Amino acid sequence: MAFTIAIDGPAAAGKGTISRAVAAHFGFAHLDTGLLYRAVGRKMLDGVEPILAAQQLRPEDLGVDGLRTAAVGQAASRVAVLPEVRAALLDFQRAFARRDGGAVLDGRDIGTVICPEAEAKLFVTASAEVRARRRYEELLAGGAVTDFETVLAETRERDHRDATRADAPLKPAADALMIDTSELDVEAAVAAAISAVEARSLERLKG
Numbered sequence: 001m002a003f004t005i006a007i008d009g010p011a012a013a014g015k016g017t018i019s020r021a022v023a024a025h026f027g028f029a030h031l032d033t034g035l036l037y038r039a040v041g042r043k044m045l046d047g048v049e050p051i052l053a054a055q056q057l058r059p060e061d062l063g064v065d066g067l068r069t070a071a072v073g074q075a076a077s078r079v080a081v082l083p084e085v086r087a088a089l090l091d092f093q094r095a096f097a098r099r100d101g102g103a104v105l106d107g108r109d110i111g112t113v114i115c116p117e118a119e120a121k122l123f124v125t126a127s128a129e130v131r132a133r134r135r136y137e138e139l140l141a142g143g144a145v146t147d148f149e150t151v152l153a154e155t156r157e158r159d160h161r162d163a164t165r166a167d168a169p170l171k172p173a174a175d176a177l178m179i180d181t182s183e184l185d186v187e188a189a190v191a192a193a194i195s196a197v198e199a200r201s202l203e204r205l206k207g
């Protein structure tokens, strides 16, 4: 049986952590769709034309080192503006969403474009300052040399590009449940997401 949980939201809101925990809780498969755009962004930085890179993307491209860096995140956000790149990645995401046994997909447009029929939709967000602080601490822990103001400026730049592009912009689906993680720790955010999905499933069962 197919059951899709769509989890959208801006960078560093906690989508990844929440999505992995929700998938583990329900025994569903998980796809981090940002990784598809990051893999295409990586190839663009290596000199490959991004539309071609998206059309020729292979599963092993998602496993290469260094896809999580800030530079690759910005490159991903730039290639994600191109409608042809988004179109090339569509079928794979849709097939994953409707696979047997349930799926959690996290990204920017899962509830709005990739899977508008998803059984449960969440929009995970947090203030730009809180998200930049988290990203800054992650970068420092990983040994990067940067400062908070730079990370905050990059966070705002990426939010703006993701939310204002013409094709599949970042925005909550009309029927998405909002989870603001600004004041929540990981456990509380995961618990909120699981209860939101359970509430949605019960509503659907009742009918």
Ligand code: DC
Pocket: 011, 012, 033, 034, 035, 037, 038, 073, 076, 077, 080, 106, 107, 108, 109, 110, 158, 162
């Ligand atoms: O979630 P992330 O930070 O790994 O995503 C990197 C970029 O990829 C993000 O800035 C915009 C793009 N993206 C997208 O346009 N649509 C998605 N479903 C996922 C990511």
